[in-house]
Amino acid sequence: MKWQGSSPLLLLMGAYVCGGIGMAVLESVGAAPLIGTPRWTLDAYVHVLTAEWLVDGMWLTMRIALVSTGIAVGCAVMICMCIGHFALTRTLLLIPLAVPHLVAALLTVWIAGQSGWGARMAHALGIVDHWSDVPILTNDTFGWGIIFAYVWKEVPFIVLFWLPIVVRIREEWVRVARVHGASAWRAWWGVVWPLSWPSLAIGSGIVCVFVIGAIEVPYVLGVTHPASLSVLSFELYRGTLVERPQAIVVALCQMLMCLVVLAIVLFCIWRRGQRHAGW
Template identity: 30%
Template sequence: MTPATKTHPLTRRERRARILLFAQFVPIFAVLVILFGGALVMAVLQSLGFAPWFGVNTFPTLDYFAALWGSATFWTSLGLTLYYATVSTFLALVLGTLLALALVKTFRGKTFYKYLYKLPLMIPYTVGIALAVIMLGNGGMLSRLAAFFGVIDDPGQFLQILKTHYGWGIIAVYIWKQTPFITLAVYAVLLGIGRETEEAAAILGAGRRTIFFRVTLPQILPGIVSSTLICFAFNIGAFEAPFILGGGFPDTLPVVAWRYFNDSDYTLQLRGMATVVSIGIVSGVILFAYLAVYRTFERRMGRN
């Protein structure tokens, strides 16, 4: 489409071509709008009091949000959710970037290593949870090793890693699964950009750290941003790890929502829906802010 054709009225053939063009979007658009959009709209409607099948129809009301946001535990849960999501995304980013930087080097066994590090990517989170249980629990391997070396003589004396608030168990599972993901994204970009710019910088006398922060980082930044966005969003909405490894009440928000859904009081399902919508809003706001900061940063970089 050149600008010239836009100003003139479209010919019949062009119009047909256009329709044909957009016809190709119909399937993907239909699926996403009906399923994804439909789900979102239903969630919002229900959280606003629309559930005639429970005999509840007070639409539109903010009562469910008010009840939810009015309780102190909601904010504790939100803090807990954000804590797990942020800390694990950040750690996975650091570990993943370091790993990617090591992977571009040549070393013996690299082919094998490239298989090995991707393993967590290929298997479900539930496997990671099982590994956390067997390693990190008070009756787990690390606790047994501590007992073997005489550091402790009762499982209760071992560090509380699982089944506790702000514990490292959930974070360990996320990091285990997401470090390879971020490594892959960063490593792929590193391969793509080659080493010429770094070499040029080195010839101009830049140090190792300067090269990384001034030359390499800006180039891998888009990969970092998009992969951390995905990880962060996943971590906010993740259910199974906090459910199995978390410390119980107050739970992270997805677990809170699930408990509302499973309460024998069916009207609490609407509060569960309000919880779910709250998760969406919070994650939306944070991700948009993140993207906005990144765009501003990029623009500034571009101007420089």
């Protein structure tokens, strides 16, 4: 069977991705209004791209995406270094993977909130006297609550994405390095890391792009201003018909950020991954 077997799927996905984005762009320039006659205009672009809230939203979105991905990758690397073939920990990490992001956001509120379970434990241990002594970690302007929720959800994903590659390398190559006198640390950074980081970069890229585009967690754990781009777009879309083109422009900015992240990841893999191709 040739590739033509994928025609129905290609048609559906093409209609969704290209047709969906195309129709949204047409609506944003006034060529396909929901009601009334078409009138080409760039008003929505001018309004959104000159707004201060867009810059704040982009900065917040990028900050949340980069910080949460960075922390998640760091934690995942440490876990992978420690557990190796230990199947019990891998099985345990499947549990948070099945927990929906909305529930992760709810848990963050209840555990890291000012009167949450973490604060109650701190009070029981004598660390704080009153809930107002607890730092604000949810619904804060920096986005720590959102970052916590994403780290909790994405560490298991990155571990389970990267660990099979790491384990495979450990079996085949690390023993050779150890025979030649390398320490465990040296064998890890000299052998495992150079060979496995491309797959870690792909996993990190997927996580980063997902964080930029996801709505539920910032919707629950964010603040009104600054709001992440996904929440801004969602709120504008659910507002009046006049605001819908603006929602599309915000969503286009989101897509641009995702494409930049993707391009960086692919460029890094292409530039350095070639040296280790074929292992």
